[in-house]
Amino acid sequence: MKLVRYGKPGSEKPGLIDLDGKLRDLSSVVPDLGPAQLGAAGMARIRKANPAKLPLVRGTPRFGCPVAGVGKFVAIGLNYADHAAESGAPIPKEPIIFMKATSCIQGPNDPVMLPRGSVKGDWEIELGIVIGTKASYVPSTKALAHVAGYTIVNDVSEREYQLERGPQWDKGKGCDTFGPVGPWLVTPDEIGNVQRLDMWLDLNGQRMQTGNTRTMIFSAAKIVSYVSHFMTLHPGDIITTGTPPGVALGMKTPRWLRKGDVMTLGITGLGEQRQEVIAYKASA
Structure with missing residues (x-):
């Protein structure tokens, strides 16, 4: 999977890049891509999502750091x-x-x-x-x-x-x-x-x-x-x-x-x- 966070600084949303290279919104699956989502349970939840059923993000939004809440x-x-x-x-x-x-x-x-x-x-x-x-x-x-x-x-x-x-x-x-x-x-x-x-x-x-x-x-x-x-x-x-x-x-x-x-x-x-x-x- 290619996971991303997109949107204005401080207001990024989670997303993924599908097999066609298109950006899909992950907000209905996880609230963000931070420590709570990067463990085994969170990643399993993301993997279960069908990219084709996730909302397609139009345009070319800004990409933020793909990880929220970096501790170190x-x-x-x-x-x-x-x-x-x-x-x-x-x-x-x-x-x-x-x-x-x-x-x-x-x-x-x-x-x-x-x-x-x-x-x-x-x-x-x-x-x-x-x-x-x-x-x-x-x-x-x-x-x-x-x-x-x-x-x-x-x-x-x-x-x-x-x-x-x-x-x-x-x-x-x-x-x-x-x-x-x-x-x-x-x-x-x-x-x-x-x-x-x-x-x-x-x-x-x-x-x-x-x-x-x-x-x-x-x-x-x-x-x-x-x-x-x-x-x-x-x-x-x-x-x-x-x-x-x-x-x-x-x-x-x-x-x-x-x-x-x-x-x-x-x-x-x-x-x-x-x-x-x-x-x-x-x-x-």
Whole structure:
């Protein structure tokens, strides 16, 4: 299944994409796509619904983050050997964990706003894992049984904030709008081997990143297992799993994000995102 949340920010409705690629409304089946719906019982209820009998959504509504009420937004750093090399960092012996603020989460096509004073904005196409059932100290062999589905994350970063403003990465990762997620939450049965997914990112139509999840240092199963040894994972938590090479940070002469840039990105079977970069403006 391809599950979505659509509508204006803060007023999204649950939906699914049918076999013809059309958007169907799920509101009569579940009130939203949050922690209560992502577990086994909630997903079973959704699977019982006949897509052909669900209301067809007309037009092209905005897609929001496909998960409501995200409790934790966990990120894994330097999880592709070639990205670690371009960043001048050694290959990690264990997964590097940091957190992205849940307040940075937004829809896949919403504008990305550079924070005030930003000079080193960067992009990162990543595979996102959405937790479906509680996971604590789970072995790698059973870790993927706790996954509700997969999605796309653009782990937008401010490298000066991340690397030059103290030892913690979080301050350069959780700025408002720095967490586009979606468009879809795709269930594992539709993905097949999650370690064989092509991924790409273009900046203004120029290919910057090309990769495949098979080159991840730590697999999706290893990541879920590893993180669950340090914090209990709950339904609706998102783990974003690292990026392949091609980010601005890895360039000899970095080309940082600036107002007017357009990022487009996608992963096989998970859809595509598009974000226009805008300058900072204070929220109302």
